[in-house]
Amino acid sequence: MTTLGATNGQGSSRQPYRDVYDDVIVGGGHNGLVAAAYLARAGRSVLLLERLGGTGGAAISTRPFAGVDARLSRYSYLVSLLPGKIVRDLGLDFAVRKRSVSSYTPYRAEARGGRPDGLFVGGDTGRTRESFRRLTGSDRAYEAWREFYATTGRVAERVFPTLTEPLPTRAGLKERIGDEAAWRMLFEEPLGQAVEDRFEDDLVRGVVLTDALIGTFAGAHDASLAQNRCFLYHVIGGGTGDWDVPVGGMGALTDALAGAARAAGAQIATRHEVLRIDTDGRGPAEVVFRTATGEGRVAGRTVLVNASPRALAELLGEEAPEPAAEGAQLKVNMLLRRLPRLRDASVDPRQAFAGTFHVAEGYANLERAHAEAASGELPSVPPSEVYCHSLTDPSILGPELVEQGCQTLTLFGLHTPARLFERDNQGTREVLLTATLAQLDEHLAEPVTDCLAFDADGRPCIEAKTPLDLERDLRLPGGHIFHRDLSWPYREPGGEGDAGAAGRWGVETPYANVLLCGAGAVRGGGVSGVPGHNAAMAVLGR
Known part of the structure; x- marks a missing residue:
């Protein structure tokens, strides 16, 4: 069999790949690794090509501060949507832990002379009820909260298992949920209506709405319902909606996935940037790539693309889909010498920061x-x-840092679309970071910057990433962490998801031998592995 490999421009072969693989996977993020592991375990020949020097994509752990033994989840940082089925199927040595507190939202109790206080949610039921009572003066808000999340919990139990099954129809998913009021609230009416109908307090309304805005630039009443789709994915994870902490950081997951893929026989080639995919949709597709020594090419009977729909269009030499994706978040990583003291002296910072600490929300x-x-x-x-x-x-901190009492902080800013940074990314980043930290400081007894650790070069341990930074570092289109707006987890007859095996799994493209296995697939988004699983199932089900 002849070989197709990287060349130095003079015909000498490097990297002696076979000319045709069963499956070539473009991109070594977590979804690409999931697909590679499943397909290789099925006995197929699999080659995964990754542009960067390591696998993992946005789901990595890294030491961003020089000379500091802190391994942070640099981009994505919590796990909710990863099905236990994938962990079990692939035999992953990976674990998550529950957070002791769901959220803490500080505020000033104007009715009590502006005294600092906070809304605690999660952990002890009695404390949560009392926290709502102090904020609103009655138990009505707490009971409304319980009823609302009991409804989303029932929806989660019914919807989450479908993510690793063939796509249900819209009517089929509605029947499976079996709750007309819940369906209307989540799938048909802008989420803002449900929030305003069920909750009176501005702070409580805001805490509910935040799950609709993570990585999504939308208002509460947007007619597109992009906020509803984002909210749905944030409350169905694991069938409970819990957001869990990956033990060892997010890189522990992708390291385990890479190990599982290699153990099953998949080849993983890093520093191989894919430049083009040539296909007529019928025979093997040719994948052209570049390495440090030149260009090469391989062929795959199926090519699975773990990249955005926009990147896929570029690789195929086609016009990019519209509208263009746009991220809308500021991601800040910090290492502190200690957690800052709170203005609300009755609260231990270790409790307040154990869950989601809401600021100006x-x-x-x-x-x-x-x-x-x-x-x-x-x-x-x-x-x-x-x-x-x-x-x-x-465990993400070295023993010396643990002994010193150091802690990490991750901050995720909302409503900062990529368009705001286009004129001056660096300058706007600094202005926004300063303003965002000032809002956090409103609830602290000392500035958070006074608590920062320093790296080996004497610089404070803090870094901020805008959507444009994410586009540059990870090629996320417009810095959009979901590659594009999230989709509903169903299909319409005759519409998207009704085109053979790939369509039944929500991973189809215009070419039968090219599948989408990244976050831009139907039921993509978040660290879930679902698109990778579903693309592999589409291949194996043919």
Whole structure:
């Protein structure tokens, strides 16, 4: 059999790949690794090509601060949508831990002279009820909260298992949920209506709405229902909606996936940048790639693309799909010498930061921030949420850092679309970071920057990533963490998802031998492995 490999431009072969593989996978993010592991375990010949020097994509752990033994989940940082089925099927040595607190939202109790207080959710039921009572003056908000999330919990139990099954029809999923009011609330009416109908307090409304805005630039009443789709994926994870902490950081998952793929016989080639996919949709597709020594080419009977729909179009030499994707988040990583003290001295910072710490995320401010950003201005009061990974999983820190009491903080800012950074990414990043940290400091007894650790070169341990930074580093289109707006987890007869095996799994493209296995597939988004699993099932089901 002849070989197709990288050449130095003069015909000498490098990397002696076979000319035709059963499956060539473009991109070594977690979904590509899932697909590679499943397909190789089925006895197929699999080659995975990754542009960067290592696998994992956005789901990696890294040491971003020079000379500091802190292995942070640099981009994605919590696990909810990863089905236990994938972990079991692939025999992954990977674990998650529950957070002791779901969320803490600080506020000033104006009725009590502006005294600092906070809304605790999760953990002890009695404390949660009392926390709602202090905020609103009655038990009504807490009971409404329980009823609302009991409804989303029932939906989660029914929807989550379908993510690793062939796509249900819209009517089929509605029947499976079996709750007309819940279906209307989540799938038909803007989420803002449900939030406003069920909750009176601005702070409570905001805490609910935040799950509709992570990585999604939308208002509470957007007619597109992009906010509803984002909310749905955030409350169905694991059939419970829990957001769990990956033990060892996100890189522990992708390292385990890469190990499983290799153990099953898949070849993984890093520093192989795919330039083009040539196919007529029938015979093997040819994949042209570049390495440090030149260009090469291989062929795959099926090519699975773990990249965005826009990147897929570029690889095929076709016009990119519209509308263009646009990310809308600021991601900040910090290493602290210690957690900062809170203005609310009655609360231990280790409890407040153990879950999601909401900052400036009242309902009215979230809507105002969206309107300001939509008009081309940075939010005047930038909303964000903060979380401390190392409280739940100290293994990401070296023993010396643990002994010193160091902790990590991850901050995720909302409503900061890529368009705001196009003129001056670096300058706008600094302005936004300063304003965002100032909002956090409003609830602290000391500035968070006073608590920062320093790296080996004496620089503070803090880094911020805008959507444009994510596009540059990871080739996320417009910095969109889901590659494009999330899709509904169903298909319409005769529409998307009704085109043979690939369509039944939501991974089809215009070419029968090219499948989409990244976050832009139907039921993609988040660290789930679902698109990788579903693309592999489409291949194996042919």
